[in-house]
Amino acid sequence: MFKKIGPGVLVAAAFVGPGTITVCTLAGVRFGYTLVWAVLLSILATIILQEMAGRIGVISQNGLVDVIKEELKIKWIKNTVIGIVLGAILIGNAAYEAGNIGGATLGLEGLLGETVLSTFFPAIIGFFAFLLLWFSSYKTLEKIFVGLVGIMGVCFVVSAIITKPSLIAIAKGMFVPKLPEGSLLMVIALVGTTVVPYNLFLHASLAKEKWKxxxxxxxxxxxxxISIALGGIVSIAIVITASAAPIQEVGNVMDMAKGLEPLFGKGAIYFMGIGLLAAGITSAITAPLAAAFVASSCFGWDGGMKSKKFKLTWFIVLFLGVFFLSFDIKPIQVIQFAQVANGILLPVMAMLLLWIVNKKSVMGEFKNTLLQNIFGVLIVGFAIFLGAKSILKVIGWF
Structure with missing residues (x-):
């Protein structure tokens, strides 16, 4: 079974990062099990989109950007799309990388406590991520991620089981959709942190690396x-755990661990700390990796993951994450630009994905079925809604 596991586990590791963990924690604390259906919906949408991206990668033996460049014949449209992709993925991932490393730092502080070394935690985590990316081939990274996702899954699922949740209440939250007052933004956040544009590029590029x-x-x-469903189980486990935490407000996920400590002892902090550390490290590796794959396809670099330009790209993204976090710099304008760019990119990519996966010249007999297209159109509609909300929020209209 483990030999068959491939890029899906990296995609799962990428979306179950500190951002998703924080949003799932807030959803559980504020709304209990009521919004579990939103997590399930986002997982189904992610599986459908990522399957299309993976299929395109294997059939075309090209990255997603390469296929888009080939299929878009009108020059100004092609250049506009490539510009949006570069802005959203390269600049966006550099801006968000500090959050990924910050999540891993929180996990490390939960395990070791605040010590004189705490100031250097971002640099230590960044250096560890650098070593993994520099010396590892795709196959090695795959094995490392299976281990990290396994650790993360065990930690969060065990934390959920410890709370002795009501299975009937979870089932109702999962299959009976409700929108409590003030929960719409939380639903959008739950879907937005799971359906991630850069994962589409990452999946297509890694799928062609693994399968020929x-x-x-x-x-x-x-x-x-299987991989994304396991990521979904982790997200649901976090919502369940947070629902049981006797706390009113959460600044970060370790607040939830501290809230659970009176009930479950020190074990709560260790489980949450290890889980958050694993989640932060996996996202801190996949974000630079996705940025490098996108840059490589946009500029037509040769040499794959061993190319010097490829390595330089992921190094810059990783370095900026460590730099921003170490010096407590919050590049607000860069992050706002990235949010707008990603808000535009998600619906654009969902539409392009649906268009490409229906082209016989690219996919041959492996193009979408009618049912896949129905689901795809529904997801495109939702992606447009999500993208519009993201942009309106940044400019202050939402």
Whole structure:
């Protein structure tokens, strides 16, 4: 089974990062099990989009940007799309990288406490991520991520089981959608942190690294479904754990661990600390990796993951994350630009993905079925809504 696991586990690791953990924690603290259906919906949407991206990667044996460049014939449209992709992924991932490393730092502080070394935690985590990216091949990274996601999953699922949740209440929250007062923004946040544009590029590029034959499409599908479903279980486990935490407000996920400590002892902090550390490290690696794959495709670099330009790109993204966090710099304008760019990119990419995966010239007999297209159109509609909300929020209209 583990030999068949592929890029899906990196995608799951990428979306179950500190941002998702924080949003799931807030959803559980504020609304209990009521919004579990939103997590389930976002996981289903992610599986559908990522399966399309993985299928395109294997059939075309190209990254998503390469296929888009080839298929968009009108020059100004092609250049506009490539510009949005570069802005959203390269600049966006550099801006968000500080949050990924910050999440891992919080986990480390939860395990070791605040010591004289705390100031150097971002640099230590950044250096660890650098070593993994510099010396690891795709196959090695895959094995490391299986281990990290496994650790993360065990920690959060065990934390949820310890709370002795009501299975009936969870089932109602999962299959009976409700929108309590003030929960709409939380639902949008839950979906927005799971359906991540850069994962589409990451998945297509990694799928072509792992699988070279159309006969392996079944493995692509099951890898996507199983890996992302496991990521979804982790997200749901966090909502369940947070629902039981006797706290009113959460600044970060470690507040939840401290809230659980009177009930479950020191074990709560250790489980949450290890889980958050694993989540932060995985996201801190996948964000620079995705940025490097996108830059490589946009500029047509040769040499794959071993290319000097490829390595320089992920190094810059990683360095900026450590730099911003170490000196407590909050590049607000850069982050706002990234949010707007990602708000535009998600619906654009969802539409392009649906268009490409229906082109016989690209996909041949492996183009979408009618059912896949129905789901795809629904997701595109929701992606437009999400993107519009993201942009309106940044400019202060939402």
């Amino acid at each position: 034959s159309k006969d392996q499409l079944s493995a692509v599908k099951w890898d996507t479904v």
